[in-house]
Amino acid sequence: MDHDGKRTPLRVTVWGENVHERRDDSVRAIYPDGMHTAIAAGLEELLGDRVRVRIATLQEPEHGLTQDVLDDTDVLTWWGHAAHGEVQDAVVDRVQAAVLGGMGLLVLHSGHESKLFQRLLGTSCSLRWRNDGERELVWTVDPAHPIAAGVPHPIVIDAHEMYGEHFDIPAPDELVFVSSFAGGEVFRGGCCFRRGAGQIFYFSPGDQDYPIYHHPDVQRVIANAVRWAAPGPGAPRAVPGSPEAPHGWFERGGA
Amino acid sequence: MDHDGKRTPLRVTVWGENVHERRDDSVRAIYPDGMHTAIAAGLEELLGDRVRVRIATLQEPEHGLTQDVLDDTDVLTWWGHAAHGEVQDAVVDRVQAAVLGGMGLLVLHSGHESKLFQRLLGTSCSLRWRNDGERELVWTVDPAHPIAAGVPHPIVIDAHEMYGEHFDIPAPDELVFVSSFAGGEVFRGGCCFRRGAGQIFYFSPGDQDYPIYHHPDVQRVIANAVRWAAPGPGAPRAVPGSPEAPHGWFERGGA
Amino acid sequence: MDHDGKRTPLRVTVWGENVHERRDDSVRAIYPDGMHTAIAAGLEELLGDRVRVRIATLQEPEHGLTQDVLDDTDVLTWWGHAAHGEVQDAVVDRVQAAVLGGMGLLVLHSGHESKLFQRLLGTSCSLRWRNDGERELVWTVDPAHPIAAGVPHPIVIDAHEMYGEHFDIPAPDELVFVSSFAGGEVFRGGCCFRRGAGQIFYFSPGDQDYPIYHHPDVQRVIANAVRWAAPGPGAPRAVPGSPEAPHGWFERGGA
């Protein structure tokens, strides 16, 4: 995963559902240009010319996620909440295939109940919640993990929605962060999954009612995760089929 | 997982696609009453009154897997190959929900490309293959695992179809067996996955062209896996939703 | 893991350091007969004739853990704090070998810094702590796990010592419980590890200054864990060497 060596920028597509921002004044007050724009700006600020960021939203044809866009994307970030059901199954199929083929994926906050995340994990991805504006502390349980580099232990978020266990996910391949909330709940809010050739990171901070994506530590985690999730230079980028393999096929050169 | 304590038999449903057995003389010669019948007989022979085995097949209404049947099933075994596409999506949904709610699942051999397995794992589950009747050795890599109890190391299968890496699955939660084939390939053929409250075991031996389900060590593995996959006595049996949780809800008794 | 089938009781040895109980009046007020006695009583109350409990302490010859005792033990529980350094290396060697050979092990609370736990895990097992008598909530993150059967979510402990991340352990093979504390910290306080043929469970509740081992939910977790950690009926009970294996050795019967 050495994009720096070649200095080819990582191609990031920030996907936003873009519903709350258009209908809720309270959300527009925090994110006048949409949450996706704030996420994109954080990446550009922290990663500079190491990334080239594009935005796509639900309202665009094919939700802005055509095959051409996906083929030109190293890492996709996904934020959705109010309109999970409006995402077309054909687009979910296409994005799932891209992830299995090696595209990195960041699923943010309420994206836990998106069709895409449920499809990739196979479980309900349900959880407990409470929107009371309480303090969240994000604790690092894997200090050497690259996604945790450069953030304080804990990250302090003064007011946020509570997400609590049980979070119905498969055991993560790597658990990076666990949050606690003022009300006492805990949540495995920073989880890595590997599916096919793709690396997936779920990160729970990011409710639309709070300025989470302006928080510098949250921005840092997302930037770290984009770099972590990016496919290596020679990564496959295709979902394998099930080929017949004649006896000794590998003696003629391997594959 | 203490069904013995109560002496209530485990309720097992053996699901068979039942296509090869009806159309291929060569398969009928090995399994005159169907592969499902051989699998069921092995369980009954090894587990006796610890199990109550039912059979269901693709050709029955709702493939024999109504909600009533699933509610009355502790562990489901799944063998399919020629007709994955004929399995109705509504039945796949229902079985997936049952697994997430705690029903155990054994996916056998070519079931790796069933809609059900792909749905639960989120990946393509593809592999390499070659049907040459070559020797397979099934090696135990976790000797203390209950699924490996009482089988030789290795299990020797004189002739079988080759399944080879790469097997496109998530990293298993527990890896129990790895096979080698005379042609040199290897395969992670005994894998445990936990999804929701359900325990899933994939076991690769079992091609329709070979008398694998008459092999005593294969029967032993399947019997062990049925017992391993069975839900515990107080298991939930329901897929959770995402409830709102008022501050301090657990102080009034927990849940 | 079917001891019930045979109705042979599980042989449990409760090991207690037995230092605080003898020198601190405050501890003796809570545990007049020692913490080990309270742990043993909880097991006997919940498991009845399914267990046969023996006690061993630091002050006995060989700390009460002779080879004969270990050979007669299915599961060992370990509580130590003030005298980790006094445990003889030869006894640590012997107990480690017994665990690798299949004996179950429960490491309790401050046992995290015992020589034995560090030896089996290979890391420092260090953590943050504060003894302020604050509320601990023990949340289940794996509701289908047998160790979590029958306990509320969360377990509420009104006053306890705080143990907080980062807990320097290898990623657990199964994570069952995560605690939060009134001060905001979190801790992976219920962790399963598999080492050799042995199953190990670490459980953080249990400081000597609080009546934790009289808490019915804590007793339930320990009883569940004893059953979970017990070796299966045909388990090996020996640490393997590295034998030379002539070509085709397994064709003459396997092993």
Added chain:
Amino acid sequence: MDHDGKRTPLRVTVWGENVHERRDDSVRAIYPDGMHTAIAAGLEELLGDRVRVRIATLQEPEHGLTQDVLDDTDVLTWWGHAAHGEVQDAVVDRVQAAVLGGMGLLVLHSGHESKLFQRLLGTSCSLRWRNDGERELVWTVDPAHPIAAGVPHPIVIDAHEMYGEHFDIPAPDELVFVSSFAGGEVFRGGCCFRRGAGQIFYFSPGDQDYPIYHHPDVQRVIANAVRWAAPGPGAPRAVPGSPEAPHGWFERGGA
């Protein structure tokens, strides 16, 4: 893990037991300057100025692994076989601490039974073996893993010592390669472990009787693994203690 960004070379120390090379003519014929020299040359050829390679051997004072050397090492590679018992415990302690503090470690072939590897993993690390010069095929089971980048599937090694299961290690955090041998055995020969802040890779090819370290694919794997195991730029490099943490300590800036 972005050493390229800064263009500071990775500091690699190749440790060689250096016993076979000095006493066995047959080994000296393959490795006239020692196996360690061949390993170092492979790294320099493939990684060029991205690495600065140093050599240390058993025969030097403190086996060449003083604290100064370890402090100046990002990744250590370890090959030993005939003289595991001669490695001083104090040096093992020191190297273990360095790994837990973030130094990467590659354990090669017969290093599986070194004190160091056993210490870090907590198990016997035993296996089956046979030195018959048979073909080994090294299969990738995680094609997107950076350690597998650029190597054929499978790697073909025409003649090698057989290492077979059961390999008595904890379940690896990531399983990258599984080998098969002409005699039919399989072996988990490419395993990643995370211990403390350190990343450890075990790679089984490399017996002294065969020219394995001249094999270009083996060299590639070792070079990939060195880059994978290197600590990130801001990595801790110290084993944590167990500090007391006053209530609210993190409100004054975190840590």
